[in-house]
Structure formats: structure tokens, C-alpha cells
Amino acid sequence: xxxxxxxxxxxxxxxxxxxxxxxxxxxxxxxxxxxxxxxxxxxxxxxxxxxxxxxxxxxxxxxxxxxxxxxxxxxxxxxxxxxxxxxxxxxxxxxxxxxxxxxxxxxxxxxxxxxxxxxxxxxxxxxxxxxxxxxxxxxxxxxxxxxxxxxxxxxxxxxxxxxxxxxxxxxxxxxxxxxxxxxxxxxxxxxxxxxxxxxxxxxxxxxxxxxxxxxxxxxxxxxxxxxxxxxxxxxxxxxxxxxxxxxxxxxxxxxxxxxxxxxxxxxxxxxxxxxxxxxxx
Amino acid sequence: xxxxxxxxxxxxxxxxxxxxxxxxxxxxxxxxxxxxxxxxxxxxxxxxxxxxxxxxxxxxxxxxxxxxxxxxxxxxxxxxxxxxxxxxxxxxxxxxxxxxxxxxxxxxxxxxxxxxxxxxxxxxxxxxxxxxxxxxxxxxxxxxxxxxxxxxxxxxxxxxxxxxxxxxxxxxxxxxxxxxxxxxxxxxxxxxxxxxxxxxxxxxxxxxxxxxxxxxxxxxxxxxxxxxxxxxxxxxxxxxxxxxxxxxxxxxxxxxxxxxxxxxxxxxxxxxxxxxxxxxxxxxxxxxxxxxxxxxxxxxxxxxxxxxxxxxxxxxxxxxxxxxxxxxxxxxxxxxxxxxxxxxxxxxxxxxxxxxxxxxxxxxxxxxxxxxxxxxxxxxxxxxxxxxxxxxxxxxxxxxxxxxxxxxxxxxxxxxxxxxxxxxxxxxxxxxxxxxxxxxxxxxxxxxxxxxxxxxxxxxxxxxxxxxxxxxxxxxxxxxxxxxxxxxxxxxxxx
Numbered sequence: 022x023x024x025x026x027x028x029x030x031x032x033x034x035x036x037x038x039x040x041x042x043x044x045x046x047x048x049x050x051x052x053x054x055x056x057x058x059x060x061x062x063x064x065x066x067x068x069x070x071x072x073x074x075x076x077x078x079x080x081x082x083x084x085x086x087x088x089x090x091x092x093x094x095x096x097x098x099x100x101x102x103x104x105x106x107x108x109x110x111x112x113x114x115x116x117x118x119x120x121x122x123x124x125x126x127x128x129x130x131x132x133x134x135x136x137x138x139x140x141x142x143x144x145x146x147x148x149x150x151x152x153x154x155x156x157x158x159x160x161x162x163x164x165x166x167x168x169x170x171x172x173x174x175x176x177x178x179x180x181x182x183x184x185x186x187x188x189x190x191x192x193x194x195x196x197x198x199x200x201x202x203x204x205x206x207x208x209x210x211x212x213x214x215x216x217x218x219x220x221x222x223x224x225x226x227x228x229x230x231x232x233x234x235x236x237x238x239x240x241x242x243x244x245x246x247x248x249x250x251x252x253x254x255x256x257x258x259x260x261x262x263x264x265x266x267x268x269x270x271x272x273x274x275x276x277x278x279x280x281x282x283x284x285x286x287x288x289x290x291x292x293x294x295x296x297x298x299x300x301x302x
Numbered sequence: 303x304x305x306x307x308x309x310x311x312x313x314x315x316x317x318x319x320x321x322x323x324x325x326x327x328x329x330x331x332x333x334x335x336x337x338x339x340x341x342x343x344x345x346x347x348x349x350x351x352x353x354x355x356x357x358x359x360x361x362x363x364x365x366x367x368x369x370x371x372x373x374x375x376x377x378x379x380x381x382x383x384x385x386x387x388x389x390x391x392x393x394x395x396x397x398x399x400x401x402x403x404x405x406x407x408x409x410x411x412x413x414x415x416x417x418x419x420x421x422x423x424x425x426x427x428x429x430x431x432x433x434x435x436x437x438x439x440x441x442x443x444x445x446x447x448x449x450x451x452x453x454x455x456x457x458x459x460x461x462x463x464x465x466x467x468x469x470x471x472x473x474x475x476x477x478x479x480x481x482x483x484x485x486x487x488x489x490x491x492x493x494x495x496x497x498x499x500x501x502x503x504x505x506x507x508x509x510x511x512x513x514x515x516x517x518x519x520x521x522x523x524x525x526x527x528x529x530x531x532x533x534x535x536x537x538x539x540x541x542x543x544x545x546x547x548x549x550x551x552x553x554x555x556x557x558x559x560x561x562x563x564x565x566x567x568x569x570x571x572x573x574x575x576x577x578x579x580x581x582x583x584x585x586x587x588x589x590x591x592x593x594x595x596x597x598x599x600x601x602x603x604x605x606x607x608x609x610x611x612x613x614x615x616x617x618x619x620x621x622x623x624x625x626x627x628x629x630x631x632x633x634x635x636x637x638x639x640x641x642x643x644x645x646x647x648x649x650x651x652x653x654x655x656x657x658x659x660x661x662x663x664x665x666x667x668x669x670x671x672x673x674x675x676x677x678x679x680x681x682x683x684x685x686x687x688x689x690x691x692x693x694x695x696x697x698x699x700x701x702x703x704x705x706x707x708x709x710x711x712x713x714x715x716x717x718x719x720x721x722x723x724x725x726x727x728x729x730x731x732x733x734x735x736x737x738x739x740x741x742x743x744x745x746x747x748x749x750x751x752x753x754x755x756x757x758x759x760x761x762x763x764x765x766x767x768x769x770x771x772x773x774x775x776x777x778x779x780x781x782x783x784x785x786x787x788x789x790x791x792x793x794x795x796x797x
Contacts, residue, residue, distance in 0.1 A: 070591050071463035072324045072473030074583050074635025082590055083549055090551065 322601025350575025355603025406561030424659025455627025497618030739770025
């Protein structure tokens with residue numbers, strides 16, 4: 022649980038991820054590791070639907086598939102190396118002393134699960150490779166759901182944030198999140214807006230004040246706000262109004278079943294946010 | 303969980319749907335042909351193929367493997383159907399499914415590791431030969447039209463893929479069947495068609511309990527068949543799974559596959575189908591056409607049923623000659639031609655195992671016997687080879703009173719004779735040291751051989767010291783050995 026792990030791929034966001042991870046690594050004084058995963062996506066052969074099996078077709082097919090895989094893997098390996106090298110260069114220029122690089126075979130989610138114990142903060146781009154049309158990367162949600170560590174999600178361009186907003190709902194997750202923030206050097210010195218959405222009630226107010234006290238005690242400059250209903254819209258409006266460039270929130274508090282029917286606040290926020298997003302599990 | 307459903311079903315939708323269609327089209331002639339081999343209506347094989355493919359898509363352990371009615375299984379049920387009829391076959395199918403589920407829970411899938419590669423090769427070769435032999439009745443005592451159509455059918459199957467553009471998009475076995483059917487209808491040829499072979503399905507399969515008396519007699523009739531079906535079904539399925547593992551470089555759950563085959567066969571039996579298992583040829587076709595997940599298997603089963611139910615009038619017009627051509631393609635594709643080329647390269651023992659497997663299967667028409675013979679033979683050859691790894695040398699010390707025997711290698715039933723004969727009991731010595739620090743004693747034959755050696759030396763008045771039995775050997779010697787127990791000599795003398 023020591024490293025800032027940055028998920029680097031060939032997408033246009035890789036440089037933003039790299040900047041963002043470098044920033045986090047410097048602030049946390051934690052070593053930076055750049056991770057590239059070679060996903061074994063399999064593609065069908067060149068459309069042979071002839072349905073015949075001739076002399077030795079098993080042996081022949083095995084050779085054909087193996088040589089195709091080999092070519093693909095070699096290319097992917099080389100490409101990954103290049104992506105990682107340029108990311109490393111960029112991280113060094115950003116001031117990180119010795120960024121480590123790791124390259125692994127397998128799916129992104131399973132690879133991250135394997136090395137989860139090393140990760141202190143995971144940095145990942147909002148979109149993946151070849152997903153220009155999609156607003157959020159295809160694997161992003163699975164990654165966030167699998168990880169038990171904080172995840173920092175960056176959009177296509179990254180500027181070091183100058184203020185942060187914490188979306189607070191009084192739940193155990195966000196209270197714990199606030200504690201984490203208070204004890205972490207990541208946002209030290211930035212003004213923090215503690216924002217709660219929902220109808221005014223004593224319980225919520227008390228939780229909010231406790232959180233404010235905690236952050237103030239840790240030396241943060243804290244602003245508190247209560248907003249009316251409609252979580253995403255009011256959060257986005259508040260964020261725009263105060264020019265906040267980092268959003269902190271709990272992620273996926275509900276099950277996939279509920280998400281299927283009513284949708285997920287996290288996914289919606291991911292989609293609409295133009296700033297980096299720090300998700301606390 | 304949602305993620306794993308996606309992983310197992312929807313990561314390769316386009317490839318899976320296309321390959322599922324190709325497989326469905328290729329399954330129709332095979333299912334009909336295998337029903338005819340078994341001596342039942344084509345309906346039975348088609349229902350079986352549908353049920354097995356659909357069920358195994360959900361419960362199988364190897365994604366993208368195609369299971370349906372197969373030749374290996376059909377060959378086993380011929381006598382049962384001839385002597386007792388279809389209902390007993392359905393009952394046997396149910397029992398076979400139960401046995402396979404049992405095998406899955408007992409983790410017998412892992413026994414596959416005792417089946418060597420040469421046995422697998424022998425199995426597929428024998429399978430190809432049997433399927434080919436089963437086509438011969440269609441090719442004897444017939445007019446020249448049938449030969450001409452079979453030859454033309456084969457020509458279409460193998461040459462059509464070379465047609466640019468469409469050649470690789472339309473399955474050539476389908477083209478063969480369509481063309482041959484059109485020719486037969488156009489010239490109004492008087493040759494046998496699928497319709498002559500029995501009933502075709504006109505409805506979806508319906509649930510029916512096999513109409514057999516639930517008595518011990520019934521069990522006695524069906525059990526031998528069910529057991530053979532279960533064994534052969536699992537063998538072929540697990541071999542096919544291994545082949546697909548290699549082709550796609552992914553893993554599979556062998557024990558889940560055993561249980562899945564069982565569940566699929568139970569469904570098949572309850573819906574009026576015969577027993578089936580994984581198909582090597584179809585699975586290869588599936589992978590070759592781009593199928594990678596369970597979706598391809600499901601599509602194959604569903605499309606097969608839809609095609610057959612709605613096109614049964616047309617299916618009955620297919621000439622048998624076209625089916626024979628397709629089956630010959632399956633034989634050629636299943637046969638491991640590499641194995642013939644490798645005959646000269648491989649050691650004799652490997653070749654003997656392969657050939658014996660083939661010969662036993664072809665003579666008994668039962669793949670289970672062939673595999674049993676092959677596995678036994680392979681084990682014997684292995685034991686024989688390992689037995690060679692035993693060397694015993696000895697040195698006499700300067701005084702001429704003491705000799706040290708050094709044993710290096712494996713001592714067990716096959717090498718114990720060699721072990722015994724290496725000692726010279728006639729030599730008059732006062733002390734013998736047997737150094738076993740680099741030997742391993744595997745079984746009680748080896749232990750008793752050591753006992754005999756020690757006791758024989760003692761009877762000659764020679765002191766014996768056994769050195770350096772390693773730990774594994776020591777336990778087996780302790781449990782079974784007699785030489786370190788006081789009554790040892792009496793025991794040996796009394797024998």
C-alpha cells in the first residue's frame with residue numbers, strides 16, 4: 022500500500038494520467054509506478070466461415086492461431102514499451118525522481134486486483150483506448166468497483182488543482198473519506214469545499230459540522246454548503262460557480278441491481294465531470 | 303457476476319453468432335447421419351443435438367466447445383436399439399447422464415492425465431475410421447448416381463472455399479447439400495433420401511419420460527450401455543476440451559465439463575434425444591470460424607432446431623449421398639494425419655500404443671475398450687522404461703572381506719528382478735554394505751526384493767548393513783519389510 026499506480030495505455034489521455042500521477046506522487050511523497058496492461062483481447066480469424074475441416078486442420082489451425090497471437094503480442098509488447106518509456110520521460114520531467122514501470126499480461130481489472138496490495142492511489146484516465154465516442158472508458162466502472170483503494174480519475178487535460186470539493190452525504194463511506202483526506206498530504210493547503218446535497222436536517226448538519234471540524238483541525242481551509250436536491254445538477258452548478266477543479270466523492274455505494282434500475286450517481290458524475298475526480302471506496 | 307456473464311457470453315458477439323450459424327448448418331447433416339448409424343429416426347439425433355448444445359452452453363466447463371449427438375456415442379448404442387428399441391435408449395441416455403454427473407463430483411476429470419497423447423491420437427484416428435466405415439452401407443449396392451453424387455459433393459466441399467469472395471462466407475458443406483438436393487430433384491433420381499431413413503421433427507421437442515418398466519431387469523439391460531456411453535462421452539469431451547484449450551490458449555474446468563455433459567444428456571434423454579458428447583470436428587470448425595464463447599454453442603443449438611423444425615419438408619429431400627460426402631469430410635478432418643507422418647519419427651512404444659488403440663476400437667466398435675487397452679499398454683511401457691533406470695555397482699575393500707554395493711535408480715516391480723540378480727551371494731564375505739542413498743523403493747515388490755537380498759546374505763553368515771534409505775523409501779520399507787524384525791529368517795524359510 023505504498024505506491025501511486027498510474028494506468029498508462031495508448032490513448033490520448035495517457036499524458037494527462039501521467040501528469041496527474043506525477044502530481045499525486047509528489048504530494049503524497051509516494052513512489053510512482055506506471056502500469057501498462059497487455060489485454061489478451063482475441064480477434065476472430067480472417068472470417069473463414071467455410072465450415073470445412075481438411076487434412077490436418079487441427080494442427081494447422083493451432084499453428085495459424087499461435088503465429089497470429091505471437092505477432093499480435095510482439096507488436097503489443099513493443100507498443101506498450103514505447104508508451105511506457107514516453108510516460109516515464111514525462112514523469113521525470115514533472116519532477117518524479119524514479120518512476121518505476123510495470124508491464125503485465127492479462128485483463129486490466131484482474132491485473133489490478135493482483136497488485137492491489139501495493140497500491141496507495143490508483144490514477145486512471147476517464148476514457149480508454151479507442152473510445153472517442155464514449156464519454157467514459159469501458160473498463161472504468163469495473164476497475165472502480167473492484168478496487169478497494171482511492172481512485173483518481175483524470176480527464177483529457179490535467180492541471181494541478183487549486184481547490185477541492187468534497188461531496189458529502191453523511192454516510193459511513195464519506196465520513197471515512199473525510200478522515201482519509203484529513204490525514205493525507207494529497208490535498209494539504211488547498212481550500213476544501215464541503216458540500217452536502219439534500220433537505221436540511223439536524224442529523225446531516227451535525228455530521229457535516231463534525232467533518233468540517235475534522236478538516237479544520239488538520240489545517241484545511243474549509244467552506245461548507247448545503248444544496249437543494251438533485252445531486253448531479255447542483256454539484257455541477259456549485260463546482261462551476263466556485264471554479265473548483267477537483268471533486269472528491271464516495272463511489273458506487275449501491276449494488277449493480279439498483280444501478281440497473283435507477284442509475285448510478287457515480288457514473289453520472291463521471292460522465293459530466295470536466296475536472297479530475299477522486300473516488301473513495 | 304455481471305462481469306463474468308459478459309466475459310463468458312458477450313465479448314465476441316459477431317464472431318460467435320457467425321460461427322454458431324456455420325456450426326448449426328454443419329450439425330444438421332451430422333446429427334441425421336449419426337441417428338442413422340445408431341438405427342433411430344433422424345428426429346432423435348436432431349433433438350439430442352439441440353438439447354445438448356443448448357444445455358451445455360450454460361452448464362459446460364469449456365466455452366466454445368460444441369456438443370451434440372456424436373458418432374462415437376451412436377456406435378455404442380447400435381445393439382441396444384436393435385434389440386430393445388428406442389425407449390431403452392432414452393433410459394440409457396438418462397442413466398449415462400447421471401453417471402457422468404457422478405464422475406464430475408468424484409473429480410474423475412482429472413484422471414485424463416493418465417491418457418497419454420498417443421492414446422488420444424489413436425482415439426481420434428479410430429473415431430474417424432469408424433465414422434467412415436459407418437458410411438459404407440450407403441455406398442454398397444447402389445447405382446452409379448450415388449457414387450457420382452458423393453464425388454461431386456466432396457469436390458464442392460473442398461473446392462468451393464477457393465471461390466473468391468463468397469467461398470469463405472458460405473459454408474461449403476451447406477452448398478454441397480443444396481446443390482446435390484437440387485440435382486436429385488431436377489433429374490428426379492431414384493436414390494435414397496433422408497426422408498427414407500425415418501421421421502423428421504415437425505414440432506419442438508416435448509418432455510417425455512422413457513416408456514420402460516422401472517425394474518431391475520431394465521437396469522441390467524441399460525447399465526452396460528450407459529457405462530460405456532458415459533466413459534466414451536467423457537473421454538471425447540475432455541479430449542476435445544484439451545484440444546480447444548490448446549487452440550485458443552485459454553483454460554477450461556474439466557470437472558464442470560463432466561457434470562455439464564451429464565446434465566445435457568439427462569435433458570436430451572427427457573426430450574426424446576440420444577446421448578451425445580463433445581464433437582472434435584465441429585468444435586474445430588467453431589474455433590476456425592471465430593467462435594470463442596458460450597454464445598456460439600447456444601446459437602448453434604437454437605438455429606439448428608429452428609432450421610430443422612421449419613424446414614423439415616426440405617430436409618427430407620436431401621439425398622443420402624450428400625450426407626455421406628459431408629461425413630467423409632468429417633472423417634478426413636478428424637483423422638490425425640500428422641500421426642502417420644510421425645510414425646517414423648516417434649519411438650516404437652508410442653507407435654504401438656497408438657496402433658493398438660486404433661485396432662482394438664475398430665474390432666470392438668467400442669472406443670472405451672480401445673482407450674483402456676491404450677492406457678494399459680502405455681503404463682506398461684512406461685514402467686518398463688523407468689525400470690531401466692537402475693544401476694548397481696560394487697567395490698571390494700582392500701582386505702577382501704567387505705563389499706559395498708551402490709544402488710542408483712528406481713526399484714519397483716518391473717526392476718526388482720534386475721535388483722536381485724545384481725548381488726553375488728556365492729562370494730564369501732564377512733560384511734556387505736548396501737548403499738541405497740541414491741535409490742528409491744516404490745512398492746512392496748521392491749521391499750521384498752531388498753528383504754530377500756538381506757536375508758540371503760545373512761544365511762551365508764554375512765553381516766549386512768543397509769545405508770541411506772531415503773525418507774520416502776524408508777516409510778514403505780518400515781511398513782512392509784521383514785529383515786529388521788527378529789522372526790525374519792523363520793518367515794523366509796517357511797515360504
